[in-house]
Amino acid sequence: MGIFDRIAGTLDDLVAGDDAQSETRAKEELALARAFIERGDLDEAAARIDDVAGRHPRLPAVFVARGALAARRGDDDAAATAFGRAVDLEATDAEAWLQLGQTLARLQRFEPARDALRRALSQTLTSERRALAQATLGRLYARAGQRGKAIRELRKAAEVLPDDREVLVALGRALVASGEAEGADWLARAARLPEGEARWLIEAADAKAAGARRLLDEAVERAPHDAVVRTARADYFLAQGEPAAALTEAIAATERAPRWPGAWRTLGAVRAAAGDFAEAIACARREAELDAPPPFPIWLAYALGAGDREAISEALGHGEPRAPGFAEAQALAAGSLDRAGLIALADHAPSAAARRFVVRSLAPPSVPAGNILALLAWAEALAEHQPILTSLAVPMARAVEAFDRPLLVAVMGEFNAGKSSLVNALAGDAVAPVGVTPTTATINVLRFGPRGGRVRYHDGTTRDLGPASVGPFLAGLGDSEAATVRQVEVFAPLEALRRVEIVDTPGLNSLRPEHEKVARDFLVDADALVWVFAAGQAAKATEREALRLAHAAGKRVLGVINKIDRVEPDELAAILRHVRTTLGDLVEDVIPLSAQAALAARQTGGGARPLQAAAESSPGAGGLEALETRLESTFFARARDLKRGTAVAALRRFLVDAHALIAGRDDPSVATDGARQALGDARERLQSALAAERVTLRARLNEGFRLAASEVREFIRPRAWLFGEHRADPADEAFLADILDDATIRATAATRAALVMAIATSDGAAVPRAAELSDAIDDAIERFRAYARGITEGAATVFFRVDLPRIRLDLGAIHAVLARWLPEPEEYLFRTIERAALAIAQRAEKDLDREARSREIAELMRNEHLVQPLHALARAVDALTVGSGTNEA
Numbered sequence: 001m002g003i004f005d006r007i008a009g010t011l012d013d014l015v016a017g018d019d020a021q022s023e024t025r026a027k028e029e030l031a032l033a034r035a036f037i038e039r040g041d042l043d044e045a046a047a048r049i050d051d052v053a054g055r056h057p058r059l060p061a062v063f064v065a066r067g068a069l070a071a072r073r074g075d076d077d078a079a080a081t082a083f084g085r086a087v088d089l090e091a092t093d094a095e096a097w098l099q100l101g102q103t104l105a106r107l108q109r110f111e112p113a114r115d116a117l118r119r120a121l122s123q124t125l126t127s128e129r130r131a132l133a134q135a136t137l138g139r140l141y142a143r144a145g146q147r148g149k150a151i152r153e154l155r156k157a158a159e160v161l162p163d164d165r166e167v168l169v170a171l172g173r174a175l176v177a178s179g180e181a182e183g184a185d186w187l188a189r190a191a192r193l194p195e196g197e198a199r200w201l202i203e204a205a206d207a208k209a210a211g212a213r214r215l216l217d218e219a220v221e222r223a224p225h226d227a228v229v230r231t232a233r234a235d236y237f238l239a240q241g242e243p244a245a246a247l248t249e250a251i252a253a254t255e256r257a258p259r260w261p262g263a264w265r266t267l268g269a270v271r272a273a274a275g276d277f278a279e280a281i282a283c284a285r286r287e288a289e290l291d292a293p294p295p296f297p298i299w300l301a302y303a304l305g306a307g308d309r310e311a312i313s314e315a316l317g318h319g320e321p322r323a324p325g326f327a328e329a330q331a332l333a334a335g336s337l338d339r340a341g342l343i344a345l346a347d348h349a350p351s352a353a354a355r356r357f358v359v360r361s362l363a364p365p366s367v368p369a370g371n372i373l374a375l376l377a378w379a380e381a382l383a384e385h386q387p388i389l390t391s392l393a394v395p396m397a398r399a400v401e402a403f404d405r406p407l408l409v410a411v412m413g414e415f416n417a418g419k420s421s422l423v424n425a426l427a428g429d430a431v432a433p434v435g436v437t438p439t440t441a442t443i444n445v446l447r448f449g450p451r452g453g454r455v456r457y458h459d460g461t462t463r464d465l466g467p468a469s470v471g472p473f474l475a476g477l478g479d480s481e482a483a484t485v486r487q488v489e490v491f492a493p494l495e496a497l498r499r500v501e502i503v504d505t506p507g508l509n510s511l512r513p514e515h516e517k518v519a520r521d522f523l524v525d526a527d528a529l530v531w532v533f534a535a536g537q538a539a540k541a542t543e544r545e546a547l548r549l550a551h552a553a554g555k556r557v558l559g560v561i562n563k564i565d566r567v568e569p570d571e572l573a574a575i576l577r578h579v580r581t582t583l584g585d586l587v588e589d590v591i592p593l594s595a596q597a598a599l600a601a602r603q604t605g606g607g608a609r610p611l612q613a614a615a616e617s618s619p620g621a622g623g624l625e626a627l628e629t630r631l632e633s634t635f636f637a638r639a640r641d642l643k644r645g646t647a648v649a650a651l652r653r654f655l656v657d658a659h660a661l662i663a664g665r666d667d668p669s670v671a672t673d674g675a676r677q678a679l680g681d682a683r684e685r686l687q688s689a690l691a692a693e694r695v696t697l698r699a700r701l702n703e704g705f706r707l708a709a710s711e712v713r714e715f716i717r718p719r720a721w722l723f724g725e726h727r728a729d730p731a732d733e734a735f736l737a738d739i740l741d742d743a744t745i746r747a748t749a750a751t752r753a754a755l756v757m758a759i760a761t762s763d764g765a766a767v768p769r770a771a772e773l774s775d776a777i778d779d780a781i782e783r784f785r786a787y788a789r790g791i792t793e794g795a796a797t798v799f800f801r802v803d804l805p806r807i808r809l810d811l812g813a814i815h816a817v818l819a820r821w822l823p824e825p826e827e828y829l830f831r832t833i834e835r836a837a838l839a840i841a842q843r844a845e846k847d848l849d850r851e852a853r854s855r856e857i858a859e860l861m862r863n864e865h866l867v868q869p870l871h872a873l874a875r876a877v878d879a880l881t882v883g884s885g886t887n888e889a
Helices: 003-039 042-055 060-072 076-089 094-106 110-121 127-143 147-160 165-177 182-191 198-207 212-222 227-239 243-256 261-273 277-289 296-306 309-318 326-334 339-346 352-360 372-385 387-403 419-427 470-475 513-525 541-552 569-586 595-605 611-617 623-634 636-662 668-719 730-759 770-806 811-819 825-880
Strands: 407-412 444-448 452-457 462-465 485-492 500-504 528-534 557-562 589-592
Touching: 003 042, 003 060, 042 060, 060 076, 060 094, 076 094, 094 110, 094 127, 110 127, 127 147, 127 165, 147 165, 165 182, 165 198, 182 198, 182 212, 198 212, 198 227, 212 227, 227 243, 227 261, 243 261, 261 277, 261 296, 277 296, 277 309, 296 309, 296 326, 296 352, 309 326, 326 339, 339 352, 339 825, 352 825, 372 387, 372 636, 372 825, 387 513, 387 636, 407 419, 407 513, 407 636, 419 444, 419 500, 419 528, 419 557, 419 595, 419 623, 452 470, 470 485, 513 541, 513 636, 528 541, 528 623, 541 557, 541 569, 557 569, 557 623, 569 589, 589 623, 595 623, 623 636, 636 825, 668 730, 668 770, 668 811, 668 825, 730 770, 730 825, 770 811, 770 825
Parallel strands: 407 500, 407 528, 444 485, 528 557, 557 589
Antiparallel strands: 444 500, 452 462, 452 485
């Protein structure tokens, strides 16, 4: 080397030495700037950092300092940019990576924050800074829902930083979120550190039921004036069924923090739980005064609990239209609530009394006692508004219509007894056709009016008939059209018809079923009956049966022996004696006559000629006068009482039919109680099966690995030699992995069968959400198999590449090596199933609660909308039969 080279080298060393000294001084200045940042003198810190940056623009420490300054100012985006520039300039700067990871974590950028923290941990850090990185990474995992990883990192941090409250709290919360009771201990430990918060004891109490009271007592000792602590104790006492203690704590909270809405929220809940909904509403109003009204469903529940419509309107004033129950409450306030809305609103009611209050909003109006017509209309309206009673609406509508019409007397009897002839005789004219067959017979009602008729069809339509058209229409009615006719009204200007309407019915032995039914309906619909017997065929068994039905319905019946002109006088006496003896009190009297002779006599006499005189030339005609006299005294003069009796009978039939329709309902609690019992039994059996499988599955896995060791020994032994190495190719590794995987599948298949059998029932009772629970077991089994497959594949590789060359080729040695890789089922299988079973059971309980509530609401609706109104109607009907001073309107 020449002299010039030595001089150049010396100059380079001098320059380099100056640069090193300058960089060292720059770092010292930056350290001082960091001190200013910690002290809060940010402007001084910024000035010093800028001064150093002017001299060393590419110095990584400058960007680290700038990042710290930006972070202190709350500008995490600028801080992340600065720290990112630092690691770009110096990729091995562990502190810069740590700061970058913490900043990105605050910005909730999961993946880049995770990667930065991992880079920090891969480099040299002090134990405290490493623990800080692990704590940040653990919290990051916790926010991402990766609880297992979060717990692992936070445990490492807690070992190094046992007095770091934030680390202990983060670990405790992660454990609690994973269902680990240990989490409560970490939270309590953090609370007991200097400057620990009593509220962490509340979190611990929430997670640890066994020691909750002790933890809450300790929280009160540490922070006796903390309203949050007091409300937590109130919630605890409320859950434990100690309302007095809960009320004391809730009141204490409001006294310590009268302007904190949360205290009033808790007090309102305590008041509501005690059934004091008026005070709960007062608490809600206090929250509203503090500009923090309770959620609408809470306020609505209080208002429903109090049965206070004004409070409901008040709650609506503070609610959002989209809030649950808002639309239904609004409809209730407006009086437009429908049945579906009622059911939905009742679901928000907090008590049975509150649900009854809601249900009563659609209850029928009070029964109009003492007014028969009003009672008939009330019953009709009840049938129209209650789906189960719809079939009773039409009969009640007919009863309402009939009450205001003249007395309705039905002329009844079997076919060909002469009913139409009797109707014509009473009318004094041939208004009802005679001689038609039962196939074409119709229900004919004789009414007052200008001569003519009207046909009423089953579909509700009508057709008017002229005076000369009635007879031809009835005589020419064919089978097909007759089937469509409900009744034919025949009008005649007869004074008698102003007080009475006469119904000519087809015979009860009519060949057309619909006419038979309508005819039988008149046994109860008519106000009175005239029963026509044919002389020589009177009092047959079928007639006695029909008359018994009429008697049971309270109908008064006059009997008429028709066609007496066809029998000898001595035979007539025997016929009358036979009818009166056979029928007894089923008929009030029996009057003999010849309807045709009486009609002929009346037509020739013009109505002025006495029937007695007509009887001299027409035997049997004189009985019509006796019948008319008896009709007047028995029916016409007592029309008011008969109409009243018919209406009362209609109401009693309505009550009987209504009770029959709503009878036979099951106890609404039976099905739910059975499901709850089945669910509880299934959970117990599953817990027992899990406890057993914790032992037997491990034994089955171990036995499977022992069998695998035996197979490995068999296929390795032929290739073994005395002084060589045991070797295997990739196919051998795959073979061993398959053997171990098969062993895992066989072992877990038995576990699955045991667990699925545990949730099945032997008594046939359905377990709620059993299919979902079975799916959860299957899912956990598959996840465990996947986890075990990863382990066994690694085990096969390590066994052949590491263990096999160093072990004896005997079963025990091979098994011992493979057994080290037994997959652990506790966390990945049993704990997973337990957590899933708990979550599913909770959902099932909620389902059952909703079902029970729905059944309760249905039962309330049945009671308030049907049972109680029907009882009230029955009392009103009974009152009608006591005394005669009722207003029949």
